Amino acid sequence: MTFAELARQGSKARRILVYPREWEGSVRPKTKEQDRSLRLLRRVVVRYGISLRSVDMETNEGIWKVFGTRDEESVVLLRGTGVLYNATALDGLFLEGAGHYVGAEGEVIAAVVQPGLDSYQKLQGMSVLGMGLDEMLSAIGSEGRYDQHLFGETRTLKGILKESVAGQDEDGLLAAYMRISDPGILGPEYDIPQNVWEQARPESPKERMIWEGIYSDYRAQRMAVCGLEVEPLPRNAVLDGVDL
Numbered sequence: 001m002t003f004a005e006l007a008r009q010g011s012k013a014r015r016i017l018v019y020p021r022e023w024e025g026s027v028r029p030k031t032k033e034q035d036r037s038l039r040l041l042r043r044v045v046v047r048y049g050i051s052l053r054s055v056d057m058e059t060n061e062g063i064w065k066v067f068g069t070r071d072e073e074s075v076v077l078l079r080g081t082g083v084l085y086n087a088t089a090l091d092g093l094f095l096e097g098a099g100h101y102v103g104a105e106g107e108v109i110a111a112v113v114q115p116g117l118d119s120y121q122k123l124q125g126m127s128v129l130g131m132g133l134d135e136m137l138s139a140i141g142s143e144g145r146y147d148q149h150l151f152g153e154t155r156t157l158k159g160i161l162k163e164s165v166a167g168q169d170e171d172g173l174l175a176a177y178m179r180i181s182d183p184g185i186l187g188p189e190y191d192i193p194q195n196v197w198e199q200a201r202p203e204s205p206k207e208r209m210i211w212e213g214i215y216s217d218y219r220a221q222r223m224a225v226c227g228l229e230v231e232p233l234p235r236n237a238v239l240d241g242v243d244l
Contacts, residue, residue, distance in 0.1 A: 001218075002084050004225045007048040009087035013094070014051065014072070017044070021054040040226060074098075077111045077133065079179060081187040083217050086176035089150055099143040101151045108134050109151040109179050111142065153179045154214055157207040178214050188215040189222060191230045 003015045019041060023034065044050050074094045084090070093112050100111035111133065113119075119140045131139075148156075152175030180187050185200045192200075202208045222228065 001221045001225050002078060002080070002082065003044065003048050003050055004221065005084040006087050006090075009084075011087040011091055013076070013091055015048065016051045016053055017041070018053050018055045021056050023054070036228075044225075072115065075113045075115065077113060078177060079107075079109050079133070081181075081189065081218070082109075082177055082179040083214055083221070084177050089176035093150075099145050100137050101145050101147060103151065103153045103179065103181070104156050107181075108137060109153070110177065111137055148175060150176050151179065152177075153181050154211055155181050155183060157202045157211045180214065180218060186233070188218045189231055190233050192233065 003017065006013060006015060019037075023038065041052065045052060076090060076093050078090075093110075096112060098112055098114040100108050103109050123136060123139060182200050185192055185196055202211050219230065222230075
């Protein structure tokens with residue numbers, strides 16, 4: 001979906017999508033979800049000009065090898081689930097140099113990586129198995145930044161940042177890329193019960209309007225790109241702090 005928005009908004013960035021290496025060589029998809037994913041992969045490659053790369057998902061190879069690739073001078077990594085509103089602003093990150101952007105509680109939302117031998121060798125000497133992006137960035141000494149106009153989170157609309165609405169642009173949006181990360185509930189790709197949805201919304205009418213708009217935008221884009229309804233709530237889903 002983010003790649004679809006990059007294409008629609010005319011981003012000049014090359015788009016690369018990774019998929020599990022275990023899918024290669026399969027005569028038949030192992031599950032219904034895998035079958036659907038493979039069909040979507042074939043569709044988006046043609047429609048949005050995406051390059052595919054297979055990775056070993058168990059070793060975090062997809063993230064680790066970004067630091068040592070020789071194909072790109074600069075790579076922007078985005079943490080989902082999120083909605084892209086301004087592709088031009090993200091294209092500008094390629095000129096900012098290496099670093100990463102954090103949200104209200106210090107979690108990395110996006111990172112700009114300039115691949116090089118030094119960073120790659122540092123990680124190569126560590127055990128990257130189980131190491132997340134945040135840990136990898138810390139290991140190579142990546143510079144942390146904060147810019148609420150570039151990257152925001154829906155959780156900030158719940159009062160974690162008191163000035164959450166103060167930085168709105170004229171369209172009423174908080175950032176070029178809004179990550180959906182509300183405590184206690186899964187993302188808008190799932191069929192969340194109505195009572196859970198209502199409890200999760202911000203109390204302020206203005207913040208609630210923006211929050212609901214972001215969720216609606218995500219679902220509309222998902223339908224347009226994937227042609228899929230929302231996913232059923234997983235049986236083992238844990239909705240912390242929410243009464244079912």
